[in-house]
Amino acid sequence: MPAPNIDTIVSLAKRRGFVFPSSEVYGGLGSAWDYGPLGVELCNNVKQSWWRWLVYERDDIEGVDSSIILNRTVWKYSGHEETFHDPLVDCRECKSRMRADKLEGYFPPEGKDAVFNANERIRTGLVKCAECGSTNLTDERHFNMMLRTTLGAASAEDDPTALAYLRPETAQGIFINFLNVQTTMRRKIPFGIAQVGKSFRNEITPGNFILRTREFEQMEMEYFVKPDAEHFKLVDEWVDSYMEWFAELGLDRNNLKLHEVPAKELAHYSKRTVDIMYRYFPERAEEERQWEELMGIAYRTDFDLRSHSSKPTDEEGKRINPDSTEDLSYFDEAVKERFYPHVIEPAAGVNRTVLALLMDAYSERTNDKGETRVILKLSPQLAPIKAAILPLAKNKPEIVGMAKAIKRSLQPVLRAVYDDTGGIGKLYARQDEIGTPFCLTVDHQSLEDEAITVRDRDTWEQERIKVVDLAEHLQKRLKP
Ligand code: GAP
Numbered sequence: 001m002p003a004p005n006i007d008t009i010v011s012l013a014k015r016r017g018f019v020f021p022s023s024e025v026y027g028g029l030g031s032a033w034d035y036g037p038l039g040v041e042l043c044n045n046v047k048q049s050w051w052r053w054l055v056y057e058r059d060d061i062e063g064v065d066s067s068i069i070l071n072r073t074v075w076k077y078s079g080h081e082e083t084f085h086d087p088l089v090d091c092r093e094c095k096s097r098m099r100a101d102k103l104e105g106y107f108p109p110e111g112k113d114a115v116f117n118a119n120e121r122i123r124t125g126l127v128k129c130a131e132c133g134s135t136n137l138t139d140e141r142h143f144n145m146m147l148r149t150t151l152g153a154a155s156a157e158d159d160p161t162a163l164a165y166l167r168p169e170t171a172q173g174i175f176i177n178f179l180n181v182q183t184t185m186r187r188k189i190p191f192g193i194a195q196v197g198k199s200f201r202n203e204i205t206p207g208n209f210i211l212r213t214r215e216f217e218q219m220e221m222e223y224f225v226k227p228d229a230e231h232f233k234l235v236d237e238w239v240d241s242y243m244e245w246f247a248e249l250g251l252d253r254n255n256l257k258l259h260e261v262p263a264k265e266l267a268h269y270s271k272r273t274v275d276i277m278y279r280y281f282p283e284r285a286e287e288e289r290q291w292e293e294l295m296g297i298a299y300r301t302d303f304d305l306r307s308h309s310s311k312p313t314d315e316e317g318k319r320i321n322p323d324s325t326e327d328l329s330y331f332d333e334a335v336k337e338r339f340y341p342h343v344i345e346p347a348a349g350v351n352r353t354v355l356a357l358l359m360d361a362y363s364e365r366t367n368d369k370g371e372t373r374v375i376l377k378l379s380p381q382l383a384p385i386k387a388a389i390l391p392l393a394k395n396k397p398e399i400v401g402m403a404k405a406i407k408r409s410l411q412p413v414l415r416a417v418y419d420d421t422g423g424i425g426k427l428y429a430r431q432d433e434i435g436t437p438f439c440l441t442v443d444h445q446s447l448e449d450e451a452i453t454v455r456d457r458d459t460w461e462q463e464r465i466k467v468v469d470l471a472e473h474l475q476k477r478l479k480p
Pocket of ligand 1: 168169170171201203210211212213214215216217218220293294295296345347348349350351352
């Protein structure tokens, strides 16, 4: 049984130290969230799992960590300055500002693929305000979503030479480093470059907890292939790989589905995109409205490498990019041919993955006393804390000493905590609710037989394990 809705997770996340509303002491900041002690561990575990899976376990992927603020020209030639915008409208009645393409009536009944004039539809009263239902809306205008800043202490706010952007995707930091990575690591095509890090978008309507925020984290990988590779088939192959990875992380296949992005909605660089959707809104009656994008897998052609290169020219022989000093083409020794590699891009969000994992892991169970307990059945590899060591008698120094020594001995190999702040029932319940796979109890008998009780989070079953075998026993059970 997954969480019935996102609100259940918002409340658990705050209560147990996963995610807090940001800047709360000053009344908060819309759609900004801070990750607490358990949230930061969960995010790190997701990122590490992804990095291990792609960069360590495969032989064809390297990693990078590029700057968040890049030369502004990067965003000119990537197309983001011109095309990275959403349609925006204001309601003249209730003064709300909204993304037009999310409003009822924006698209004609034939669906998103049909040819239509948005402002004509707005003016004829077909589009409805999401807040008050009024059709008295302004014409739509384009709103660029890149967050701006100015560089340099002396720069004036409106100095165009000081203007810079916080990156809206990590991908461009990979493209501009393509040649650096390829030559230094002596890579042959096909190979990929992975990057994980923060991205920023001035979303018009952020919301739904960590699903849509203005600051978020991405895990992106650009996979460089030949111009004549079977690009659409490669998209399918990466979709399958990611579906397997999500299953390995513990997501239920029934809560995932694929969505082929219609041609009209493709980003300016994409020839094909398949989104993997997660059922973030199970409470919605209409099945179609239960889903939101978890990640996308796009065929980006050679658009980015070509746009950032100094050599390509237009029909009149003029350089398309007069600002670039490099040609990001690749020389294929085998066939003695130079070309711009084409790219398959799986782009995932850390925060959306974390939200999906929390929702999927949520479950409830009733104990012998008829009390309902929350159990967060996170995959052990992702659990923020792997083992909690709980002394059965906290006023008995030998038991406390033994419990603390066990905690210290486990700490180098796995994340363990010591807790004696309540009765055993309460301590078990707290660990179940944060997803700790194992509770280890030290009791009077432990002092004699050098063994402790290991309690399983999901089954509540207990077994006696010798302290000398403990680390190996737990490590075995923690393996994905
Ligand atoms: N480089 C391609 C790219 O950025 P995208 O579909 O715009 O593609 C990839 O973003 C992923 O990043 C999304 O599938 C989502 O998981 C995450 N993401 C995008 N915008 C987000 C936002 N405002 N808040 C949280 N996550 C976001």
